[in-house]
Amino acid sequence: xxxxxxxxxxxxLMDYFILGDPDYLLQYKTENNLPDDLLTEFTTEETGDxxxxxxxxxxxxxxxxHPYTIYFNLSVETPELLKxxxxxxxxxxxxxxxxxxxxxxxxxxxxxxxxxxPTVEALKKFKNATIELPNGWYTIAVLAGLTKQLTEIETxxxxxxxxESMEPTFEFVLKPSDEKPDYTADFNYPFKVEV
Numbered sequence: 001x002x003x004x005x006x007x008x009x010x011x012x013l014m015d016y017f018i019l020g021d022p023d024y025l026l027q028y029k030t031e032n033n034l035p036d037d038l039l040t041e042f043t044t045e046e047t048g049d050x051x052x053x054x055x056x057x058x059x060x061x062x063x064x065x066h067p068y069t070i071y072f073n074l075s076v077e078t079p080e081l082l083k084x085x086x087x088x089x090x091x092x093x094x095x096x097x098x099x100x101x102x103x104x105x106x107x108x109x110x111x112x113x114x115x116x117x118p119t120v121e122a123l124k125k126f127k128n129a130t131i132e133l134p135n136g137w138y139t140i141a142v143l144a145g146l147t148k149q150l151t152e153i154e155t156x157x158x159x160x161x162x163x164e165s166m167e168p169t170f171e172f173v174l175k176p177s178d179e180k181p182d183y184t185a186d187f188n189y190p191f192k193v194e195v
Contacts, residue, residue: 002074016063090193096137137176142191
């Protein structure tokens with residue numbers, strides 16, 4: 001499959017999402033003798049910029065508190081947010097990501113406060129927006145906006161009804177790269193989705 005969809009992904013009340021291989025970040029932390037509190041480390045030292053530019057993680061700021069539809073798109077087809085009927089609000093290229101352990105996750109800032117092996121294991125257990133990927137380098141385009149989603153509800157009388165609504169959405173378009181892609185993105189760009 002080349003398109004993966006996850007529903008109702010939350011930002012844990014912080015205005016950030018992080019995309020990456022958390023085991024690789026843990027390995028980087030250990031090899032560079034960084035403290036367990038990576039949140040403080042990354043916001044007060046140059047190491048935060050370095051891990052982003054080196055493709056260890058892709059941070060996104062300005063994430064409003066909504067349940068999000070998340071797409072991981074590995075296809076050559078038109079991205080979901082660029083399809084007719086959907087509303088693209090942000091499209092940013094220039095991100096790079098290195099996969100070392102065969103899987104990436106979309107996770108949140110609170111995990112960085114005490115980034116230890118048990119924390120990474122909890123992240124991997126509780127975060128469901130994750131896909132397997134072959135190890136190697138990837139270019140990442142981040143798209144955000146609103147997509148048409150079909151929701152099914154059960155009425156008081158037990159009848160099932162479907163309705164269509166526009167839902168806040170992030171789409172990550174991932175393309176394999178033979179070598180480390182140049183990092184040209186602005187990691188201070190706010191991805192606020194207007195609903």
